[in-house]
Amino acid sequence: MAILRELASIVKNDIQAGLKGVGNYSFSIEQIERELELARAALLKRSSLQNILKPSEFSQDINCIPLACEDLSECCEGVDTGKKGLQFKIPRPAEIFGQNSISYVGQVDRTKRYMVYTDYSFLAEAYRVSPNGKPRPFVFINLGRVDEDDMVTGYIFNVPRLKLVRVTGVFENPYLAYGPEGIEDARMNMRLPIPEWAAEEIVRSLVNKYVQYYKAFNQPPLPNTQTSQGTA
Numbered sequence: 001m002a003i004l005r006e007l008a009s010i011v012k013n014d015i016q017a018g019l020k021g022v023g024n025y026s027f028s029i030e031q032i033e034r035e036l037e038l039a040r041a042a043l044l045k046r047s048s049l050q051n052i053l054k055p056s057e058f059s060q061d062i063n064c065i066p067l068a069c070e071d072l073s074e075c076c077e078g079v080d081t082g083k084k085g086l087q088f089k090i091p092r093p094a095e096i097f098g099q100n101s102i103s104y105v106g107q108v109d110r111t112k113r114y115m116v117y118t119d120y121s122f123l124a125e126a127y128r129v130s131p132n133g134k135p136r137p138f139v140f141i142n143l144g145r146v147d148e149d150d151m152v153t154g155y156i157f158n159v160p161r162l163k164l165v166r167v168t169g170v171f172e173n174p175y176l177a178y179g180p181e182g183i184e185d186a187r188m189n190m191r192l193p194i195p196e197w198a199a200e201e202i203v204r205s206l207v208n209k210y211v212q213y214y215k216a217f218n219q220p221p222l223p224n225t226q227t228s229q230g231t232a
Contacts, residue, residue, distance in 0.1 A: 018211035085155030091176035104168035149180035
């Protein structure tokens with residue numbers, strides 16, 4: 001895995017090498033970074049349809065996510081339905097893998113993994129018990145509500161006194177792993193969660209796209225060899 005800015009620099013340098021002798025072109029490193037992000041999303045979609053990708057190849061591990069006991073209504077302040085859970089926020093999971101986008105929710109030391117639900121079948125879990133007769137811990141992640149920062153809300157049940165949680169999964173915007181306030185720092189320092197072969201494919205396709213476009217754009221106009229037909 002490579003840092004986004006490093007990948008963008010590789011793409012930019014390869015484009016400039018491919019356009020040697022071509023004078024009229026312009027693009028920014030930020031533009032290339034955005035193209036890389038879009039290319040990753042397109043690769044995920046295309047490859048998942050062909051069933052050649054494993055979610056684990058694109059997974060991120062987000063540790064020490066803080067928990068807060070909140071009402072399940074996710075409504076305005078002051079509403080108390082009496083139904084509460086330990087709430088946490090994570091980036092929106094990648095839709096193409098469905099529930100398989102989230103591979104782990106549990107204790108930060110990985111000693112305990114909880115069952116994850118992304119639909120309302122979690123309601124039936126409230127009536128199940130573990131072999132020791134105690135209610136089983138489980139998680140509900142509400143994919144139906146995405147906030148303005150592209151984050152979704154999860155709830156952990158039947159785990160008292162838990163303060164932090166670890167989540168592993170594939171996310172639509174991997175740089176939100178640092179939280180909305182840290183996204184720019186993530187672009188500069190965090191490694192893009194893609195395998196080497198995918199990074200090479202994306203770099204190659206972007207370089208070809210830009211080189212072909214600007215070479216075609218800078219082609220001199222063809223001479224007009226047609227002669228006008230005069231009238232007698």
